[in-house]
Amino acid sequence: MENVIELQHIHKSFKGFEIKDFSINVKKGFVTGFIGGNGAGKSTTIKLIMNLLKQDSGTVSVFGMDYKKHEKDIKERIGFVYDENIFYENLTLKDMKRIIKPAYKNWDDTAFQRYVNEFELPLNKSMKTFSKGMKMKASLAIALAHHAELIIMDEPTAGLDPIFRRELLNILHELMQNEDRTIFFSTHITTDLDRIADYITFVHNGEHIFTKEFYKIEEEYAIVKGTLDLLDRETEQEFISIRKTNTGFEALTADKNRVINIFGDTVIVEKPTLEDIMYYTKKGR
Amino acid sequence: MVNLILKDIIIQKNTIIFYIATIILYLLVDVSPIFLGVLYSVVFIMTAFSTDEKGNANILLNSLPYTRKEVVSSKYMGALLFTSVIIFIIYLGDFFLNGMGEVFLWREILLIMGLVMVTISFILPISYKFKSKHLLMILVALVGLYLVTITILIPNLHDILREFVQNFLALQETQMYFVAILTTVILYIGSWLLSIRIYERKAF
Amino acid sequence: MQIIISNSSKEPIYEQIYAQIKKLILTGELQEGQALPSMRQLAKDLEISVITTKRAYEELEKNGFIYSIVGKGSFIAEQNKEMMRERKIKVIEENLLIAIQNAKEMNLSLAELKEMLTLLYTEDA
Structure with missing residues (x-):
């Protein structure tokens, strides 16, 4: 399957934070949810993909092209939604359109108008009166008006109410009707991903832990609960990390079937949530 | 690139009327067109710059299909364009309000252009390197230094400056003009290249 | 085509889809040659990820219940x-x-x- 984004062996160091030999791929035609705690390197990765930040070494390739030679060709095909406000506060959405439209070769005014109507965005009110959700929708309308093939979103649902988040998911489902379209979005509200993400990319502490099909995660990983007497030096090796309390233990395994073979009916095996995986992975490192 | 220059006008569209109104007011009370030209040009250019900086406009611009080279170049090309337009407005206003008077008009225009270019050559790379809020501090320090200098060391600095302007306008030798223009252009291009270098290394 | 999925079921969602479409085929409710909704359409209607419907369709195809024509979609296969x-x-x-x-x-x-x-x-x- 074709990759839209390929980061290979990226090194980047900042004061107090470092990404080492970081590689990820994003598959074309699917939604990839990008998860990890605060400071795990999600925003840095997105900035590297957008060329807002330059790696110390390694390669970034988008649509199979690199930024040195094809910066404009690449960005022509990307739509972006950021966590922070990127609009001129005193301008209206109409003015923003006047600024952004000429930047794209394939801007489609009809499409823009259609999404503005659909999202119920006011064209003549200044951007500072827009709520966070409206700004997110405005970014999406712009992304869709130039028929972006790759939509990159940094925490699009942070600070939005549940109804708004549900609406966004409907929009994304609508967008994915086009099989050439790819969505890559970071979030730490992992329940947003249950209904939309095809792949999950998990980073922790500047390190790529995995990229997997969502259903594979549920097949491979499991939360295991049992009594403390089941644990010894050997059995503890089966888990990524273990939370022990007076009443028993709860642990995460990355090999569900093996654990079932070892412990059989003596433990309870449950489907893990992404939060479980994030929590236990962090604990185990 | 033209789009980026137009953008600098769009983001200031609400203040343009204010700029023109105050220019007329200043002309009515006979403020020197040279002073007005330099002041308004620099203010216009730098207001656009700090508006970009204040919001996350740099993130926006660099996510759009523009190269960093284009973003910087639009500022330098825009500066020349805006200065020309402002000079045009000032002299047009001056003509209607005060009538034809000046004989060596083109020398004044050249002087405004030159002064703006020299000022911008220094301000832009500093603003790209540091934040323009630091620029304000640098400016305050410079004004302080300037005040100290004129009061203690060169009490007649204003006279010297005035004399320089008079001398410049009275220069007869084309060779001198040529050297002055060449120096300014080289400075401007050097500053332009330096700003691109600084901007290309920035992280947003 | 009616499909009801349960998010709280222990059975994976793709298996729920697989089982229900299979049942519709075996009971004759879906006839040979009939088109199935596209994977992406079904994903949207069920509010689930595309890869889940993709997997269900792949399983159905593997077991001979449906066939796919590139660019046209998936259809109910002839049942022996x-x-x-x-x-x-x-x-x-x-x-x-x-x-x-x-x-x-x-x-x-x-x-x-x-x-x-x-x-x-x-x-x-």
Whole structure:
């Protein structure tokens, strides 16, 4: 399957934070949810993909092209939604359109108008009166008006109410009707991903832990609960990390079937949530 | 690139009327067109710059299909364009309000252009390197230094400056003009290249 | 085509879809040659990820229930009547085995079980 984004062996160091030999791929035609705690390197990765930040070494390739030679060709095909406000506060959405439209070769005014109507965005009110959700929708309308093939979103649902988040998911489902379209979005509200993400990319502490099909995660990983007497030096090796309390233990395994073979009916095996995986992975490192 | 220059006008569209109104007011009370030209040009250019900086406009611009080279170049090309337009407005206003008077008009225009270019050559790379809020501090320090200098060391600095302007306008030798223009252009291009270098290394 | 999925079920969502479409085919509700909704359309309608419907369709295709034509979509495959009959008989056998096992557990005799079966069979008809 074709990759839209390929980061290979990226090194980047900042004061107090470092990404080492970081590689990820994003598959074309699917939604990839990008998860990890605060400071795990999600925003840095997105900035590297957008060329807002330059790696110390390694390669970034988008649509199979690199930024040195094809910066404009690449960005022509990307739509972006950021966590922070990127609009001129005193301008209206109409003015923003006047600024952004000429930047794209394939801007489609009809499409823009259609999404503005659909999202119920006011064209003549200044951007500072827009709520966070409206700004997110405005970014999406712009992304869709130039028929972006790759939509990159940094925490699009942070600070939005549940109804708004549900609406966004409907929009994304609508967008994915086009099989050439790819969505890559970071979030730490992992329940947003249950209904939309095809792949999950998990980073922790500047390190790529995995990229997997969502259903594979549920097949491979499991939360295991049992009594403390089941644990010894050997059995503890089966888990990524273990939370022990007076009443028993709860642990995460990355090999569900093996654990079932070892412990059989003596433990309870449950489907893990992404939060479980994030929590236990962090604990185990 | 033209789009980026137009953008600098769009983001200031609400203040343009204010700029023109105050220019007329200043002309009515006979403020020197040279002073007005330099002041308004620099203010216009730098207001656009700090508006970009204040919001996350740099993130926006660099996510759009523009190269960093284009973003910087639009500022330098825009500066020349805006200065020309402002000079045009000032002299047009001056003509209607005060009538034809000046004989060596083109020398004044050249002087405004030159002064703006020299000022911008220094301000832009500093603003790209540091934040323009630091620029304000640098400016305050410079004004302080300037005040100290004129009061203690060169009490007649204003006279010297005035004399320089008079001398410049009275220069007869084309060779001198040529050297002055060449120096300014080289400075401007050097500053332009330096700003691109600084901007290309920035992280947003 | 009606499909109801449960998010709280232990059964993975793709298996739920697989089972329900299979049932619709075996009961004849979906006829040979009939088009299935596209994977992306179904994902949107069910509010689930595309890869989940993709996997369900792949399983259906692997087991001969549907076929795909690139660019056109997925269609119900021709079902071998003989094989379907055999398969159904096997299912009945399995269910009967469970009934027999339950009967044995509580010492129900074969005669009693037959009687029960006859009664239920005629009553239902």
